[in-house]
Amino acid sequence: MTFDNARILLQADSIEKTFRGNRVLDGISMDVHAGEVIALIGPSGAGKSTFLRCLNYLEQPTGGSLSLDGEPVFADPLKPAKSELLSLRRRVGMVFQTFNLFPHLSVIENITMAQRLNGLRSRADAEDYALQLLTQVGVQQKAKARPSECSGGQQQRIAIARALSQDPELMLFDEPTSALDPEVGNDVLKVMRDLAEAGTTMIVVTHEMRFAERVADRVLLLDEGHILEEGSPARVFRHPEHERTSRFLQAVLDR
Amino acid sequence: MTFLENWAEWLPHLLQGLGTSLLLTLCVAGIGFPLGLALALLSIAPVRIVRVLSIAFIEVFRGIPLLVVIFFAYFGFPDIGLVISAFATIVVAHSLNLGAYSSEVFRAGILHVGAGQREAASSLGLTPWHAFSRVVLPQALRAVPGPLMSFLIMVFQSTSLAFAIGVGEMTSQAFSIGSMTFDYLSVLVLAGIIYAVLCIASARIVARFEAKMRA
Amino acid sequence: MNTEADISTLFQVIGTGLVVTIVMTVVSFCVGAVIAVPVALMRTSRTWLVRAPATAFIDVVRGIPTLVWLLIIFYGLGNIVSLDPLPAALIGLTLISSAYLAENFRAGIENVHTGQKEAAAALGLSSAHQFWRVIAPQAVNIAMPPSASYAVALLKDTAIAAIIGVTDIIFFAQQEVARGAPAVTAFLIAGGFYLIVSVPLSYFSRFVDHKIREKVVVV
Structure with missing residues (x-):
């Protein structure tokens, strides 16, 4: 699939992040087309997660700007207004490595809370939608349970449902299977593949090279805060331009 | 500026009282902490009756106010033919209290040392006593200095209860100056400031120490 | 020598202080908890100017012994308001x-896992919703066990009020001893009355601790 004619949903323009004088992101630019699935790969410490978190401003970039649907997200990217932050985060969903479900709420409350507080749906509609999402990710039987009563794989699928409940235009996944055993991780990857096939726009930070190869439309390899290699999975995995890329891929495949 | 002049006049008396407070604290620590360690060991002893009795002792002293213990000792000991000074009474009562409290810290420290350490020690053929005294205890004691220092601050504060039976520590000194000048407020506030400065400063030191231990 | 009748009178007289002891504990705990909420919120503020007064309040109040506070309020302020x-x-x-x-x-607020705040933020919840719907409920859970065991400490601290003349358990025990009752018996009874309240309370606090450990994610 190519996206040359598709509309550009998200545009990240020279995103920079400096932590205590340490330059973690060295001006990363990226266009994300509607319906596209992007895999962010690279060695640990390359800045993948930081970059992802800059896209919904959980990390505030120290330079660069974001646009959604051609409109700048912030009037001043260095001084985000509260309303701009809320609107960005309501349009962009995020799934964390450690799930971060709310332990004091039941599974279904985890999914309905933000819908209701953000004025998206009424209580009844929110519950209907939550059940529908839970069915979609295959955890409907746990609706009334506490997160602590669910397995890790179930928790992560619930977290995906929670993020989807906001009707996001874009989903961010931060190493969604790294905290899971491989068998359970596959259930999560299956849900993500279904989402991708249904046309969800996704950016996935991952170490699952097979998932990146099969599901992603485009692979970005980050190294030391910048994009080292970019292209279709076939190109990046089979014909990398850089020596470092081959070495990284070799190291990952050997594991 | 009579306020400041008075303070200058009172300060030596208060500092003299502070000396007594600190001496009390020192004596209490010297008896209370070893007692706490002993109680901790007894409370995990292999013999059931020893365990039950020591845990009951700990629960009782954690459950009744220190002031009750002080009054019991001060008014009750002479009745059973035990005459000790008011100073000694305070030391005894506080030490029992501190022993009961600190035993929990020692016990947690001992239990925190994992079974793996014990097994490793016995697989080397160490006797149970050597396994305990050379392997478990040294590790257990490494975790306790922070909490024990916090206890010390608590003990220092509660030496003020010695006021109730007329040991001349800082609170008593402040109160007797107050009763002579009828200006209770100034002198008590001055004493309060001295307590607060010492406690806050030592709490900071403890916090820094604990942070360093963790690092 | 003390007869059975004497001992039962002692029980009755000292027991009359129990209500005052319990009232002091309950009132100061509940009102204290209400005041503690805004103080804790200020204490965790990111703005130094808001945080500093709360830090100073907590440090100074805790830095001065209970008895000294009671003497300051009862005798010291006695010249101003009696x-x-x-x-x-x-x-x-x-x-x-x-x-x-x-x-x-x-401590409760600060020990809620940072991922919780991030997840709430990522869902586009406002800062008020992030705090009250996600952080606060978990902070309460974390703060509950230490607060329950503080209730036991507070109960015992109320005994100090007898020194300024509050008619609680220990006040009556002392009074009876002054009237010639045997000190050992009187203070054993007083101790017993405190245990009646404090032992169940501390078991309850351990129970709460146990229950809550199953429920919260703590860093």
Whole structure:
């Protein structure tokens, strides 16, 4: 699939992040087309997660700007207004490595809370939608349970449902299977593949090279805060331009 | 500026009282902490009756106010033919209290040392006593200095209860100056400031120490 | 020698102080908890100017012994406003419990896993919703066990009020001893009355601790 004619949903323009004088992101630019699935790969410490978190401003970039649907997200990217932050985060969903479900709420409350507080749906509609999402990710039987009563794989699928409940235009996944055993991780990857096939726009930070190869439309390899290699999975995995890329891929495949 | 002049006049008396407070604290620590360690060991002893009795002792002293213990000792000991000074009474009562409290810290420290350490020690053929005294205890004691220092601050504060039976520590000194000048407020506030400065400063030191231990 | 009749009178007289002891504990704990909420919120503020007064309040109140506070309020302020012993003790104990509880609440707020705040933010919840719907409920859970065990400490601290003349358990015990009752018996009875309240309370606090450990994610 190519996206040359598709509309550009998200545009990240020279995103920079400096932590205590340490330059973690060295001006990363990226266009994300509607319906596209992007895999962010690279060695640990390359800045993948930081970059992802800059896209919904959980990390505030120290330079660069974001646009959604051609409109700048912030009037001043260095001084985000509260309303701009809320609107960005309501349009962009995020799934964390450690799930971060709310332990004091039941599974279904985890999914309905933000819908209701953000004025998206009424209580009844929110519950209907939550059940529908839970069915979609295959955890409907746990609706009334506490997160602590669910397995890790179930928790992560619930977290995906929670993020989807906001009707996001874009989903961010931060190493969604790294905290899971491989068998359970596959259930999560299956849900993500279904989402991708249904046309969800996704950016996935991952170490699952097979998932990146099969599901992603485009692979970005980050190294030391910048994009080292970019292209279709076939190109990046089979014909990398850089020596470092081959070495990284070799190291990952050997594991 | 009579306020400041008075303070200058009172300060030596208060500092003299502070000396007594600190001496009390020192004596209490010297008896209370070893007692706490002993109680901790007894409370995990292999013999059931020893365990039950020591845990009951700990629960009782954690459950009744220190002031009750002080009054019991001060008014009750002479009745059973035990005459000790008011100073000694305070030391005894506080030490029992501190022993009961600190035993929990020692016990947690001992239990925190994992079974793996014990097994490793016995697989080397160490006797149970050597396994305990050379392997478990040294590790257990490494975790306790922070909490024990916090206890010390608590003990220092509660030496003020010695006021109730007329040991001349800082609170008593402040109160007797107050009763002579009828200006209770100034002198008590001055004493309060001295307590607060010492406690806050030592709490900071403890916090820094604990942070360093963790690092 | 003390007869059975003497002992039962002692029981009755000392027991009359039990209500005052319980009232002091409950009132100063509950009012203290209410005051502790805004103090803890200020204490966890990111703005230094908001945080500093709360930090100072907590440190200074906790830095001064309970007895000294009660003496300051009862005798020291006596020249300005003359208070009865009980109100003076209630003010002092409430002040102290608010500082201790504020510190517990602060620890509760700060020990909620950072991922929780991030997840709430990522869902586009407003900062108020992030705090009250996600952070606060978990902070309460974390702060509950230490606060329950603080209630036991507070109960025992109320005994100090007898020194300024509040008619609690230990006050009556002391009074009876002054009237010639045997000290060992009188103070054993007084101790017993405190145990009746404090032992169940501390078992309850351990129970709460146990229950909550199953429920919260703590860093």
